[in-house]
Amino acid sequence: MPWHRRHLITLEELSLDEIEQVHATAVAFKRTLKRTVKKVPALRGKTIVNLFLEPSTRTRMAFEMAAKRLSADVIGFDAANSSTTKGETLRDTAQNIQALQADMIVLRHSAAGSPLYLSRILNIPVINAGDGAHEHPSQGLLDTFTMKEHLGSLRGRKVVILGDILFSRVARSNIHALTKMGANVTLVGPSTLVPHWFTHLGVKVSHDLKSALADAEVVMLLRIQHERQAAGLFPSLSEYTSMFGLNKTRASWLNPKAIIMHPGPINRGVEIDSELADGARSVILEQVTNGIAVRMAVLYLCAGGQPENVTPVE
Ligand code: CP
Numbered sequence: 001m002p003w004h005r006r007h008l009i010t011l012e013e014l015s016l017d018e019i020e021q022v023h024a025t026a027v028a029f030k031r032t033l034k035r036t037v038k039k040v041p042a043l044r045g046k047t048i049v050n051l052f053l054e055p056s057t058r059t060r061m062a063f064e065m066a067a068k069r070l071s072a073d074v075i076g077f078d079a080a081n082s083s084t085t086k087g088e089t090l091r092d093t094a095q096n097i098q099a100l101q102a103d104m105i106v107l108r109h110s111a112a113g114s115p116l117y118l119s120r121i122l123n124i125p126v127i128n129a130g131d132g133a134h135e136h137p138s139q140g141l142l143d144t145f146t147m148k149e150h151l152g153s154l155r156g157r158k159v160v161i162l163g164d165i166l167f168s169r170v171a172r173s174n175i176h177a178l179t180k181m182g183a184n185v186t187l188v189g190p191s192t193l194v195p196h197w198f199t200h201l202g203v204k205v206s207h208d209l210k211s212a213l214a215d216a217e218v219v220m221l222l223r224i225q226h227e228r229q230a231a232g233l234f235p236s237l238s239e240y241t242s243m244f245g246l247n248k249t250r251a252s253w254l255n256p257k258a259i260i261m262h263p264g265p266i267n268r269g270v271e272i273d274s275e276l277a278d279g280a281r282s283v284i285l286e287q288v289t290n291g292i293a294v295r296m297a298v299l300y301l302c303a304g305g306q307p308e309n310v311t312p313v314e
Helices: 016-032 058-069 090-099 114-121 137-151 169-180 196-201 209-213 237-244 284-302
Strands: 047-052 073-076 104-109 126-131 158-162 184-188 204-206 218-221 259-261
Touching (some): 016 169, 016 284, 047 058, 047 090, 058 073, 058 104, 090 104, 090 114, 114 126, 137 284, 158 169, 158 209, 204 209, 259 284
Parallel strands (some): 047 073, 047 104, 104 126, 158 218, 184 204
């Protein structure tokens, strides 16, 4: 099947075939990143605007790096010094960026649904770089790409996502991708942050850390997303850590070959101890590196490229 999407808004709407096409394209681009000359001409002459209206380190820089590796021109939007501070709406800002002849917008916004909204009013591709607590599709794609590099097929693999699921766009995107890829997903954390209704997405919900972690081949930690929580949903951070923080003892309950993941930013000593975050089983920085090739694939495909046409020069 040829790739036909112009926008990347959610992983909920992507088929398994489309997820695998992104991964296959990322494998090819990852090879180009190991060359002395890391650039390919795929998006030469295109201009990509990174419209980040919420803080970001990894996603913003990885999209910028990806666009540059594809030879596109990149403009980073400086929200603090933009006319959004004078009351300009997202719609007007985006339509002006389109009028300035941008070829693609990568949007991060605190409002769930804002990338879908822009995709309906603009004529250029819109890539969701995280919208509120809704989805973070490129993160879900790079996380599953990293898991596949370590485990091969994810069919039947036990993947545990631990922490603040309720407010996590990363969790939602991973749930959609992992269930389509056949993984057995368990969500675990306090009942206020991991409500039972998530089972409707085809995953298990647990509030018992030991049984959830038993024999898991992947554990993905999530931070407590204070910026999205309206009220305290657990007594204190130290109580959260004592009940659900990943430490050496709890990591021993995992499968001996299990990998430890985190989308970042990490709150060391809260959801994960430093010795585990920096330890041999951690693939946290591999996730960050894979974010470049996966985002190259996303930009290339949504700009009209086809997976079979990625032919890196060796
Ligand atoms: N994982 C992630 O979205 O990190 P940033 O907020 O730094 O982009």
